[in-house]
Amino acid sequence: MSNVSTPKLSRRGFCMCCAGLASAGLAGGWLSPREAFAEAHQLVGMIRGAAAKADITTHKLRGSVFVLEGSGGNIAVFAGKQGKVMIDAGITATRAKIEKALSAIGNQPVTYLVNTHWHFDHADGNEWVHAAGAKIVAHDNTKKRLMQTQRVEDWDFSFPPSPAGAIPSETFSTDQRVEYEGCRLNLVCYEAAHTDSDVGVHFTDQNILHTGDTYWNGIYPFIDYSTGGSIDGKIAACAKSLSMADDKTIVIPGHGAPVSNKSELKAFHDMLVSVRDKVAKLKKKGMSVGEVAAARPTAEFDKHWGQFVITPGLFAELVYEGV
Ligand SMILES: [Zn+2]
Numbered sequence: 001m002s003n004v005s006t007p008k009l010s011r012r013g014f015c016m017c018c019a020g021l022a023s024a025g026l027a028g029g030w031l032s033p034r035e036a037f038a039e040a041h042q043l044v045g046m047i048r049g050a051a052a053k054a055d056i057t058t059h060k061l062r063g064s065v066f067v068l069e070g071s072g073g074n075i076a077v078f079a080g081k082q083g084k085v086m087i088d089a090g091i092t093a094t095r096a097k098i099e100k101a102l103s104a105i106g107n108q109p110v111t112y113l114v115n116t117h118w119h120f121d122h123a124d125g126n127e128w129v130h131a132a133g134a135k136i137v138a139h140d141n142t143k144k145r146l147m148q149t150q151r152v153e154d155w156d157f158s159f160p161p162s163p164a165g166a167i168p169s170e171t172f173s174t175d176q177r178v179e180y181e182g183c184r185l186n187l188v189c190y191e192a193a194h195t196d197s198d199v200g201v202h203f204t205d206q207n208i209l210h211t212g213d214t215y216w217n218g219i220y221p222f223i224d225y226s227t228g229g230s231i232d233g234k235i236a237a238c239a240k241s242l243s244m245a246d247d248k249t250i251v252i253p254g255h256g257a258p259v260s261n262k263s264e265l266k267a268f269h270d271m272l273v274s275v276r277d278k279v280a281k282l283k284k285k286g287m288s289v290g291e292v293a294a295a296r297p298t299a300e301f302d303k304h305w306g307q308f309v310i311t312p313g314l315f316a317e318l319v320y321e322g323v
Helices: 020-024 033-037 043-053 092-105 126-131 140-147 231-244 262-284 289-294 299-305 312-321
Strands: 057-060 065-069 075-079 084-087 110-114 135-139 150-152 157-159 170-172 176-180 183-189 199-203 208-210 250-252
Touching: 043 092, 057 092, 065 092, 075 092, 075 199, 092 126, 110 126, 126 135, 135 140, 140 170, 183 231, 199 231, 231 262, 231 312, 250 262, 262 289, 262 299, 262 312, 289 312, 299 312
Parallel strands: 084 110, 110 135, 135 170, 208 250
Antiparallel strands: 057 065, 065 075, 075 084, 150 157, 176 183, 183 199, 199 208
């Protein structure tokens, strides 16, 4: 385990995307937000330890669809008559609590697992869920990335290749209509956005959309440029999600309060567009990344969006990289 003190966990969970919490206390006031974000060198051990202590909260949505909150990214579960479908698998250290939450929903086995992208806090549990009998379905690039070492610069971490049991056996790179356990799903391929492996899952009969990490509810998002993400891709992904949603759609974000809706997703999209435009104008004037962050291009949004782990300064830097 880490010699870094374990950060306080919120009910939003703690995840790889959220490493800034841990590093904030190490920054000593002289590191840039981005350097501070990467400062905690034992992130994975620390996060696994935190996940082992995390509690899982189950929210019942509608039509036998639930969301489990507390182990990395938000996990959606459909309970069919014969089997369950999971969207994302969380962090392995929380396995026992996830299994308990799954049992409380019903005693069917998990037969399908869809990954929204390759990140650790969404796909770490792949191996045990597969061993328990589930087929893993994901974007082609999730499979590719899980099979090879992945360096994420902003986390200052290289992930080794995943074990064979964690690798998706069915992959795709265009939108798919499938039916698992009697549940009709649209598996939606976003253009590279948070990463280059992003998939949204639309439960068409229940009108529920899991966006993966293309949308974080009420908080500035992480953008993983190391594995193909970009601010423009994030904006395009949100526009695509909005086009699939109506006023009754329940939207499940990758992180943040797990039960959201179209108007909150629209506010997130509009915030991204506004910050992107402001940062692009400042960069065009020749300002450095530090100068742009210091100019506080996110100021009007910070009170609402800047209260979690991606700080206003870090978010400005992430946007700057992509404009
Ligand atoms: Zn992610």
